[in-house]
Amino acid sequence: MKIVNKKATYDFFIIDSYIAGLVLAGSEVKSLRRGDVNFNDGYIIFKDGELFIKNMRIASYKEATYLNHDELRDKKLLLNKKEIEKISKAIGEKGITLIPLEIFTLNNRFKIKLGVCKGKKQFDKREVIRKKDLERETQRKF
Secondary structure, three states: OEEEOHHHHHHEEEEEEEEEEEOOOHHHHHHHHHOOEEOOOOEEEEEOOEEEEEOOEEOOOOOOOOOOOOOOOOEEEEOOHHHHHHHHHHHOOOOEEEEEEEEEEEOOEEEEEEEEEEEOOHHHHHHHHHHHHHHHHHHHHO
16 A cells, blocks of 8 residues: 655755655554555654654544544654664755655555655646656657
């Protein structure tokens, strides 16, 4: 199972990517297996030398009773210390941000692919659309 943030490649140039683990509650895991997640507006912050993802909505699991989770709670990301240091140096530059690119399972565990990104300007976005249109037209001809 793989959930992709399509808006990320449209709005950002992806400079580097990292794979991190997620600390989740039981009902969050079940909702993720159903694919009930929206992380288009999600972003990653540093707090006390650790990474947390904010604004990633994992829908509540209907079958869970009082043990259900908060949909917008901050989720901790699991990375090596060296990777966290590399990311913090990269984000220190102006215009660089860290965003979630995709969520997938690896060995029955949920992982998240993070992208160190730089925002695109409006003319960059138009150029990407133009290239995609040209590729589609060449595919149709052949």
